[in-house]
Amino acid sequence: MRDFKRKIENKKVIVGVLGLGYVGLPLAREFASAGLNVIGFDIDQQKVRILNSGRSIIKHVPHTQIRQMVKSGLFHATTDMAGLKKADAILICVPTPLTENRDPDMRFVVSSTKTIAKYLRPGQLIVLESTTYPGTTREVMVPILESSGLKAGKDFHLAYSPEREDPGNKDFSTKTIAKVVGGLTKKCCKMACELYETAIVRTVTVSSLEAAEASKILENVYRCVNIAMVNELKIVFDRMGIDIWEVIHAASTKPFGFKAFYPGPGLGGHCIPIDPFYLTWRARQYGMPTRFIELAGEINTSMPHYVITKTIEALNEHKKSLKGSKVLVLGLAYKKDIDDLRESPSIELIELLRKKGAKVDYNDPYIPKTHKQRQHNLKMTSRKLSAKMLAGYDVVLISTDHSDYDYDWIVKNAKLVVDARNATASVRRAGKKVIKA
Numbered sequence: 001m002r003d004f005k006r007k008i009e010n011k012k013v014i015v016g017v018l019g020l021g022y023v024g025l026p027l028a029r030e031f032a033s034a035g036l037n038v039i040g041f042d043i044d045q046q047k048v049r050i051l052n053s054g055r056s057i058i059k060h061v062p063h064t065q066i067r068q069m070v071k072s073g074l075f076h077a078t079t080d081m082a083g084l085k086k087a088d089a090i091l092i093c094v095p096t097p098l099t100e101n102r103d104p105d106m107r108f109v110v111s112s113t114k115t116i117a118k119y120l121r122p123g124q125l126i127v128l129e130s131t132t133y134p135g136t137t138r139e140v141m142v143p144i145l146e147s148s149g150l151k152a153g154k155d156f157h158l159a160y161s162p163e164r165e166d167p168g169n170k171d172f173s174t175k176t177i178a179k180v181v182g183g184l185t186k187k188c189c190k191m192a193c194e195l196y197e198t199a200i201v202r203t204v205t206v207s208s209l210e211a212a213e214a215s216k217i218l219e220n221v222y223r224c225v226n227i228a229m230v231n232e233l234k235i236v237f238d239r240m241g242i243d244i245w246e247v248i249h250a251a252s253t254k255p256f257g258f259k260a261f262y263p264g265p266g267l268g269g270h271c272i273p274i275d276p277f278y279l280t281w282r283a284r285q286y287g288m289p290t291r292f293i294e295l296a297g298e299i300n301t302s303m304p305h306y307v308i309t310k311t312i313e314a315l316n317e318h319k320k321s322l323k324g325s326k327v328l329v330l331g332l333a334y335k336k337d338i339d340d341l342r343e344s345p346s347i348e349l350i351e352l353l354r355k356k357g358a359k360v361d362y363n364d365p366y367i368p369k370t371h372k373q374r375q376h377n378l379k380m381t382s383r384k385l386s387a388k389m390l391a392g393y394d395v396v397l398i399s400t401d402h403s404d405y406d407y408d409w410i411v412k413n414a415k416l417v418v419d420a421r422n423a424t425a426s427v428r429r430a431g432k433k434v435i436k437a
């Protein structure tokens with residue numbers, strides 16, 4: 001262990017990051033910026049090729065940063081997993097989605113752990129960062145890693161430290177967000193903290209792997225439930241003629257006891273719509289229901305239908321039916337200013353609109369065309385915005401409030417706007433042209 005610390009101090013430690021996506025890449029960047037050698041491992045050859053050529057694969061990680069990392073010699077990416085042997089620490093950032101039955105899909109965690117087991121050597125530190133249910137690291141990973149013949153907590157070290165990445169957040173980055181760490185043993189926890197503290201502002205230790213796993217789930221359940229609450233209140237207040245955004249703004253002026261959450265067209269992204277159901281699945285094994293999560297899920301998944309109803313009503317006021325209408329969806333990403341469309345409510349909106357007979361196009365400055373996803377294949381390309389083209393649609397539906405959009409101009413040129421994000425709040429003289437949804 002003293003060797004490990006000395007290696008870190010002398011910047012001789014080699015960090016392996018397994019999975020170079022939205023989480024793994026910024027993490028690799030932080031360690032490389034701290035002067036450590038980082039090897040990025042991924043099964044996606046194209047990603048590896050792009051990164052090694054000094055280009056980024058994520059909008060909010062600029063090309064210049066990747067170029068600098070590669071040029072400095074402190075980072076390279078590879079699909080050759082034999083290189084895992086060289087790493088002193090391996091941080092696992094692979095996907096943890098849901099299966100079609102909404103159960104945890106552990107394929108990526110299992111396969112990456114099997115790969116590590118193949119090359120595991122004494123003294124290595126393995127840390128799982130992927131979001132998952134409490135019990136994963138101990139129950140899923142330990143048996144696989146120990147199939148190597150090495151003993152966890154003795155021959156090699158194991159910890160769990162959840163990633164808290166918030167893509168596009170201008171106030172916090174991977175480096176400045178404290179990291180929760182739980183170890184299989186105290187020594188495992190200490191080693192993981194020593195490593196993270198070279199690159200990340202602060203670590204917060206908890207007593208077990210399970211407490212660390214549960215802390216991440218709590219964070220995401222908290223968001224999911226609170227978003228569901230404001231989504232429900234949005235519908236209730238709308239019926240009363242009250243604007244939910246105005247109400248939230250007023251309530252936010254209370255300096256204690258209130259944290260603002262905002263309604264929207266539904267949940268999106270890799271985390272909030274998915275992670276709470278990891279806990280639901282686990283709780284079932286203990287004979288426990290997770291009623292808050294189920295109810296929040298029910299409300300949040302109904303939101304795209306609410307937006308469609310508001311769109312139908314808005315068109316109705318203009319003596320038009322949705323069937324046959326031309327609809328432009330603005331924003332495909334699941335939240336503003338990012339290029340990630342995983343689980344985006346915009347996709348669901350487009351599918352629902354098409355099902356009802358609307359002719360749908362989209363514009364998103366960060367997503368020039370759609371790619372095939374696990375459950376969707378829209379096969380669409382982003383339409384270039386112009387005053388003339390906006391005026392050609394029966395309704396413009398704002399689904400993602402990217403900062404780059406000029407909302408005054410959009411409202412001025414569109415015939416009718418349905419705004420699911422309150423993006424047009426500051427547009428003057430919007431009048432009856434804008435319907436909030």
Ligand SMILES: NC(=O)c1ccc[n+]([C@@H]2O[C@H](COP(=O)([O-])OP(=O)(O)OC[C@H]3O[C@@H](n4cnc5c(N)ncnc54)[C@H](O)[C@@H]3O)[C@@H](O)[C@H]2O)c1
Pocket residue numbers: 018019020021022023024041042043044047093094095096108111112115129130131132163164165166167270271
């Ligand atoms: N995206 C976020 O904002 C965010 C935030 C916090 C936590 N998380 C969690 O972090 C984890 C990773 O999410 P992400 O958004 O970075 O996913 P991602 O899909 O962007 O990246 C995952 C990467 O892992 C690679 N991969 C898959 N299997 C592999 C294997 N066996 N070996 C090596 N590489 C493999 C994929 O090719 C991909 O490049 C998930 O558990 C997620 O819930 C994500």
